[in-house]
Amino acid sequence: MKLFFLVVKNAFRSKTRAFLTILGIAIAVVAFGVLRTVVTAWYAGVDAAATDRLIVRHAVSFIFPMPYAYRDKIADTPGVEEVSFANWFGGTYIDQNQFFSRFAIDADTYFDIYPEYMLGEEELSTFKREQNSCVIGSDIASRYNLKVGDSMTLTGDIYPGEWNFIIRGIYQPQKKSTDASQMMFHWEYLNQRMLQDYPGRENQVGWYNVKIDNPDEAAVISTQIDELFANSAAETKTETEAAFTRSFISASGAILGAMNIVSFTIVGVIMLVLANTMMMSARERTREYAVLKTLGFSVPKIAFLIFGESLVISILGGALGLLLTFPLVEAFAAAIPKGWFPVFEIEVITIVLLVVVVLFIGAVSAIFPVRNVAKSKIADSLRFVG
Amino acid sequence: MPKNKLCEIDHDKSVTTDQTQADSGRTHKMAPFIEVANLSKSYQRDGFEIPVLDGMDISVEKGGYLALMGPSGSGKSTLLNIIAGIDRPSKGTVKIGDTEITSLNESKLAKWRANNIGFVFQFYNLIPVLTAFDNVALPLLLTKLSKAERKKHVETALNIVGLGDRMKHYPKQLSGGQEQRVAIARAIVTDPQIIVADEPTGDLDKTSADEILVLLQRLNQEFDKTIIMVTHDPHAAETAKTILHLEKGELVEETE
Structure with a gap:
């Protein structure tokens, strides 16, 4: 530790260069942190998916409905504990810019299968009793300043017409990664309107949510369910909830892939910048390192000085970048349309990754200068004129 | 006449040396302290x-x-x-005291240098971001001395070179002569047996050069330091006890 003061002195020998390098690292860390946060936000649904839930959808595409009659057959499949179902409703609330998920759900079973949407007992029983009621997530309630008893009107597109609901419950998310920006209402309400206004569109279900006894049996149960409806007009595709969510994300796979590449490219570029700084710095001090060797400093001790200097700069840049990342991610979250990302915050894994990246940059950048100093001969270095 | 000690540094405590201390010279005054035998050096x-050196034989007493x-x-x-x-x-081979330094590996050689050699360069080679005090303290960072002990040694060394009042000055705040004196303080702070000086007055005006030469003579006479100095300056060489003239890698003349 006696040498640490020399490390700090060396790191700030050229204050402008040190400041610019630290700033460069900080900017790279911010860019890396924000991009990684976007990627993790995209995958938040996958991470939040339960392992004991399957999704049964139409084999051709998610947008094709399946008969309501499948419900009982699925429920009779060995290993299936409970079956619920839902339909994507779509529609507009206030205007086209107000985006959040709206589902028609089976009110009797849905909240049993999704305990992460925490709803009070009284709210749940009221919701179950009143067919024109709905439940909204706490994020929606705070975003639109809604409370229990308020009304919500949706203008349907897939299901045309004006749809009026009374809010009977506001659910709280169990975990940070739980989506608290959804609206759910009675599938029965939707079904009755379809029966009345659009005969032929009734008794259709968008997907089934299946709770199973043993997650290890997911593949077997999925196969059994799909075999039930093989060669029917609406063949099914059953998969785990995580796989189902991932299939949505795969549509944006190229963008996410690009973001991943860009985030790591930023790391590579800043590593080269710091390595260049360290090379220049070490080259300018060729004679000084030779003098230190002359005084008896061994190569490991000089390596400590160079690695230390590089790490001091990269850690300061990383710390500054990390400090800036939090408010910038918040600003980014505020700037993007509400509801795009149900969860948009810096995850612990992103912070860990940032710390590892910063240390990696600091360490790798010092390798070549150390190698050069180790290889150089004292007598030659003492004659060096930079 | 008894010789003064610069600092009471216990080298066993200060540096983990393998007892390569050049102690033999202390007990056998007239025995060769530095023995250079059949030394050749060539570069590719x-x-x-x-060829730079060809079959050089030299011996220097303690x-x-x-x-x-x-010439160059x-x-x-x-x-x-x-x-x-x-x-x-x-x-x-080069044998100093009991140690044949040409057979030491890099690591042992570094430790040996730390304990036995003080360097004075033509261009001082002080670290610009360190004060005179910290520059002189650098070699002591390799020792196990406490902070207080290091401070005492540095102050002693700087007082010997007459810069006790310039400890907090940075190199750029000192004259060339003062910088060289700080470099000499750095060279003697570990109380080495040998001081090597490569053109120590080459970058100085006459007054400063004379001060440095007087200082080196004092280190030799009062503190019993063995000094080897490279110089182009006949006036500087005259301060030495022995002058060796080299030409084309060979010893051509020795003057007492």
Whole structure:
């Protein structure tokens, strides 16, 4: 530790260069942190998916409905504990810019299968009793300043017409990664309107949510369910909830892939910048390192000085970048349309990754200068004129 | 006449040396302290072998003061570097005290240098971001001395060179002569047996150069330091007890 003061002195020998390098690292860390946060936000649904839930959808595409009659057959499949179902409703609330998920759900079973949407007992029983009621997530309630008893009107597109609901419950998310920006209402309400206004569109279900006894049996149960409806007009595709969510994300796979590449490219570029700084710095001090060797400093001790200097700069840049990342991610979250990302915050894994990246940059950048100093001969270095 | 000690540094405590201390010179005054035998050095440049030193034999007694003179390319700096353990010969041996330094590996050689050699360079080679105090303290960072002990040694060394009042000054705040005196303080702070100086007055005006020469003579006479100095300056060489003239890598004349 006696040498640490020399490390700090060396790191700030050229204050402008040190400041610019630290700033460069900080900017790279911010860019890396924000991009990684976007990627993790995209995958938040996958991470939040339960392992004991399957999704049964139409084999051709998610947008094709399946008969309501499948419900009982699925429920009779060995290993299936409970079956619920839902339909994507779509529609507009206030205007086209107000985006959040709206589902028609089976009110009797849905909240049993999704305990992460925490709803009070009284709210749940009221919701179950009143067919024109709905439940909204706490994020929606705070975003639109809604409370229990308020009304919500949706203008349907897939299901045309004006749809009026009374809010009977506001659910709280169990975990940070739980989506608290959804609206759910009675599938029965939707079904009755379809029966009345659009005969032929009734008794259709968008997907089934299946709770199973043993997650290890997911593949077997999925196969059994799909075999039930093989060669029917609406063949099914059953998969785990995580796989189902991932299939949505795969549509944006190229963008996410690009973001991943860009985030790591930023790391590579800043590593080269710091390595260049360290090379220049070490080259300018060729004679000084030779003098230190002359005084008896061994190569490991000089390596400590160079690695230390590089790490001091990269850690300061990383710390500054990390400090800036939090408010910038918040600003980014505020700037993007509400509801795009149900969860948009810096995850612990992103912070860990940032710390590892910063240390990696600091360490790798010092390798070549150390190698050069180790290889150089004292007598030659003492004659060096930079 | 009893010789003064610069600082009471216990080298066993200060540096983990393998007892390569050049102690023999302390007990056998007249025995050769530095023995250079059949020393040759050549460099490879663009596929050509360039001889610099050829079969050099030198011996220096403990407390000797040797000036190496000669034209550029005569090999005097190379000889100095090999004796100081910062370069290696192509052939031959260098024995200092009981230690044949040419057989030491890099790690042991570094420790040996830390304990036995003090360097003075033509261009001072002080670290610009460190004060005079911190520059002088640098070699002591390799020792196990406490902070208070290091401080005491640094102050003693700087007082010997007459810069006790400039401890907090940075190199750029000092004159060339003062910088060189700080460099000498750095060279003596670990109380080494040998001081090697490569053109120590080469970058100084006459007054400053004379001050440095007086200081080196004092270190030799009062503190019993063995000094080897490379110089072009006949006036500087005259302050030494022995002058060796080199030409084309060979010893051509020795003057007492």
